[in-house]
Amino acid sequence: MITVVKPGMQMSIQDQGRTGSRHLGIGQSGCIDPYAQIICNRLVGNPDNCPVLEITLGLAEIKFDNDYYIALHGTDMKATVNGNPIQPGWSYYIKKGDVLKLNAARHGFRSYLAIGGIWQLPTPILGSYSTDLTAKFGGLHGNALNPGDSIDITPQYKTKIGLGAMLPPKSTHIRVYEGPHNKLLSEQSIDKFINHSWHISPSSNRMGARLSSDECKLEHALSLPSMAVMPGSIQLPPSGEPIVLLNDAQTTGGYPLLGTVIEADLRHFAQLKPGDFLHFEFVSLNEATKAQQKLTSHLNQLKIALEYKNKQ
């Protein structure tokens, strides 16, 4: 068992989310950086889609009531176990009674904690253990974790310990495939969207990253029939401040879309915190496919390397 002593700003149980129910209004949820989730799971010998804890900003504390293999990934929160520093991207052996403390993230926003073993959670909902923080279901009780919450995890020690793996590099340069409504919006608006830097506003959350810019706004008066939206859809409300929808987003929306963040770059939003700047570039489908293949091959290489290390 593990117990949350302090959840920090937000700590929730996430896996890769649920699919197949978008037509019922049920969103995806899941880790904003699925690669961090997969990699830290592999480091502790878990299957790729095993749940992890998604920890936002840090200032969190977790107590372990068994011996476990653990690995953190995502941003560096200057973690310590019983006061001794541990590094993100490496697996560690934790003893019963140990306490993991996370300080505040300085260069990113989210960290992922994998714990080796079988997570004894309530029955998965529509194939996923992810917490849907908006609709309030999944996870432990449909909410972010609170102080005192315990998760029953049966430990397994299925890999070698002391393994490390890097994440693909992070970036604030976000590649976008052009949207279906760009002919309806003015050319000037589209140019401004691409040529300006945007910063993440404080009202952002797992539903969406709200963007603003001191120099530019893209006001419009378009009203469109509702259409499906997904993580990565860039909505433009009449206020002119774009919203990049993330994992807890609703399934339909009526604002024009500026485009869709390519799948390979969506993970960068896990590390963008309020005040951070980002900029966009339109790319071709071919480039989106290549970026995706690069990530897939990163994971394939890791798989081969881990199999080799574990055999040694």
Next chain:
Amino acid sequence: MTTYSSPSITVLTTHCIYFDVSHSEQTILETQKKVWALAQLCQQSGDFIDVVPANNNLTLYLNDPLRLQYWLSALNEHWLEVSLLKFNSTHHKLPTRYGGVHGPDIKHVAHYHNLSVDDVVQLHSSGTYHVLFLGFQPGFAYLSGLDKKLYTPRRSDPRTSVPKGSVAIGGEQTGIYPETSPGGWQIIGHTDFKLFDINAPSPCAFAPGDTIEFTIKEVLS
């Protein structure tokens, strides 16, 4: 003779296609019936993770991006075929308590249209409504079929909490709140009919294309 303007088919990303027929010359409902049939055909193909109908459009999420080109070229043909498909849907009857504590805005709606509360209840409960699509929150159905005489603007001051099961009117639409949530629609009644239960094998009572009617359980003053 009905004519169809050709659909607009756009790629949203490597594994996602947007099929838009909102410029069709037919009514929203007639076009939507074909959208449901096309959605059903796509779902049965096994090529998609998700198939999401919305307001006279359909978004398709592919399992395998390599099937993108095939579907881009096949969709037009399927669109012409689907008018011949029989679409399976379910009809739901929702026993509803109108007015009183269950419908705090029904008097406002009646007053707004110069009708009696009974007129509002009769007009609302005599309609057959189509579930155009679901969205906004899990299980929330966008319904077509509200009588024009009941079109009522949303409240200027949205409520912070609308009880689960509330039956309400917002502009040209009527709907039921699947969960307690904030909301700005005019609440005219309440139904105990369970729209959404996350622990049920199929969590949503409605699917796009279903029809519903509100039956009068009680009218409170």
